[in-house]
Amino acid sequence: MVSVLMSVHNDAEYLEDAIESILNQTYRDFEFLITDDCSQDGSRSIIRSYARKEERVKAFVNEVNQGLAASLNDMLDEARGRFIARMDADDISRSCRFERQVDCLESNSSVDVVFSNTRIIDKHDNPVCVAWRPDEEEIINWIGRRCYIPHPTVMVRKSSIREVDGYDESYWTGQDHDLWQRMKENGATFRYLSEVLLDYRLNPDSVRAEYDGDYWFKVSNMCIWNKSRLKSLAYISRLTLWQQLQILMKFFVPHFIMHCRGES
Template sequence: MARLTHSPLVSVLMSVHNSANYLEGALESIIHQTYQNFEFLITDDCSTDESPSIILRYAERDDRIRFFRNEENQGLTKSLNDMLQRAEGDLIARMDADDISRLRRFECQVSAFEEEPIPDVVFSNTRLIDKNGDLICISWRPSEKQIVDQLGQRCYIPHPTVMTRAEAIRGAGGYDESYWTGQDHDLWERMKADGADFRYLPDVLLDYRLNPDSVRAESSDDYWFEVSNWCIWNQDRWQSLAYLDRLTTWQRVQILVKMMVPHFVLRYRGQTR
């Protein structure tokens, strides 16, 4: 397997659609990484808010940013494939417009690609933050072996933490554009079938935001109910109680009942990010 030598070594891919509320934090977290040998490809997918102007302002002062705009809304999958074709780095890193990468994320991940055997996919643990940026809990994940073994049944690989070899992701055909969501799960399954080596870094290298869109909350009550559920699914049951005063009576009852259910039962229906 060839050594990684290109400059920029890392190509960061981020698709943006109406993310103005969180976008600056995401951009800042990438720009100020301790590891700096990267290009930053950003596609605005027909935003109707201030996202394009925010991206443009950053692109004008940082020549590592390559800014693209879709004439029609294409969705995440096609936007990622378009950027994947344009990327020049040996490594492809994902980032979402509402998350926060820890400052040493790229440093830690690039180091993993310098170890033998060289992996194909490197991902990390996360901590969950709410729509205001406040800590919810640290995500729970099984062991690396269990994560890989269970691909195809459930996915414990958080997409915005992933860094992968460009050769490996392109060799698998990139993202399947028939998927509007879940395109990452499908990709990992195909890469696994191709014999890809997955490496899990248990360190928290990204703050994963649960915003109302990502949890499909239709009201404030629904949002905090979902946040409470995420705490339980991620084995931080006591933290779920912190949101009881924001829930309806029926939602409180459900949370209290779920606190009594063993985690191995809940995890088959829950979610981990």
């Protein structure tokens, strides 16, 4: 029924937890396709170990780093499931995630893409805050301008993603934003499950990370953006004086202003 796609590049530190969170799903009818995209750490051996002992895991190897979009398209060509589920190698799916999403797609034939809310965790697995998102209608209206759809929470009908020829491989990051826009323009229907079905890690080593040594400043900012202002102060002692002043100033800015400006 479901083909799970995960591309891995130097994620050995978190990889086993990510894989285990998929293998421990209450919904069992899935295959798990994992591509090692030219990792230089121990990721490849971890993937091979799981592929040897778990028949649902299908391992692939890129000898040259292709990037996420190309790796996902290659796995799409191999996928046998009716539904495609995404997963990232540093996140943790809740055990009921697939059960909830398959039920949504099976009971609503008009829905093409289903995604969920997330809880943000830090690099040490500690919870930061539950992510804030607008309601479903606003999320869909913002597609093409701002993305509130967390890529690793998505499950999508394979037929719908094939209609728009999958991911655009010219994107090194933001390939999911582009995909949702093209699917929306093609008439796809999106459904938001507001419950938390995935722990989303703020990983300082991810491709999209923009921390520049200011990891805890980013974490504190994320708390403010996600309406957990008091939690932002928990990291204040780790910040420089200038960063502390910025956090304190943002602490009193109404959330709707930040939302309209798209800033945290």
